[in-house]
Amino acid sequence: MRTVTFAMNISLDGYCDHTVFNPGESIHDYFTQTMDDVDLLFFGRVMYELMFPYWSDVAANQSGTADEIRFAEKLTSIDKVVVSKSLQSAGNNTRIIRGNPSGELLKLKQQPGKKISVDSVSLLPELMAAGLIDEFHLVVHPVIVGRGRRLLDQGSLDENLNLKLVDTLVFKSGAVALHYLKQ
Template sequence: MNVSLDGYIAAPGDDLGWSSGEGPDSSSSDELFQWWSDRVAATGLSLYGRKLWEVMSSAWPTADQRPGASGAEIEFAGRWRDLPKVVFSSTISTVDWNARLVTGDAVTEITRLKAEDGGPMDIAGATLAGAAMRAGLIDEYLLVTYPVLVGGGTPFFAALDTWVNLALVETRTFPGGVVLTRYETRR
């Protein structure tokens, strides 16, 4: 997920402008966008919390039909639509765009999905990721850190009962000082 240098995925008021090209000196880049698109293409299943699902499903299902859509946006929109998705929410009643809705316990369902071994899964959304973190279900943490301090908002990491030891397996710097770090969980 995108994260500010001070550890937030959204600024106060659920503001994502600092990571979406709207904030001052936002440092968005074609190279980073392509990396995200390739990540979607390599993912077998994407798990969404409600808030991030609403952001993504309002933008990407038809983004390739917008006048002036770039080749990269067209590619990403198609990949996103084709990607199987599970949305976890108790407040919405329907989902679309190759998604299914789970209203029950997220930890139980994520545990079941991991046992199926249907390929790599990504978890998107702070509340959902936090529940998976606390249950020890995350094998890899992938942070795309933006060089911005937002001062508060929705934290990237949930409060944990025990330490989680990690091993750094990849770093990459994108234009504008955006840094990818990927860690594997040491078990």
């Protein structure tokens, strides 16, 4: 069975609004490396629309810094699934599913292949409750923002999910990458 990972940048106070972070080269490289063993990205619509077409354009036009281009090329080359009832079309190597995210992810998890990376804050509670997330890559940035989307809303989980810390990495910026496995 394939491993399902979840990766996200968050603030010290638990917000994951990408506009408040300045990841820099080392953090882009970190997230690029986390995708080395991934052959499928599983997005919610909102995250998909935040990521694309922006990163597709960076890859196609070679319009970012070297680390941004490496990240964009890796991200755009991987097959994607987007969960959306309203999205009418998606980019290359992207398939839209209309419902039952847990059931669809379970089917994908049972197929042969590399890891699946989930990139959706809105789907996270449902996928965690279904026991589908096996590991977490959280990069905690040294900023308190007090606004935006929280990683998890209050009451979004019925029970605690215990994790085991397996790796940490401290960046020059003061951000810390935490890699956890589900126990």
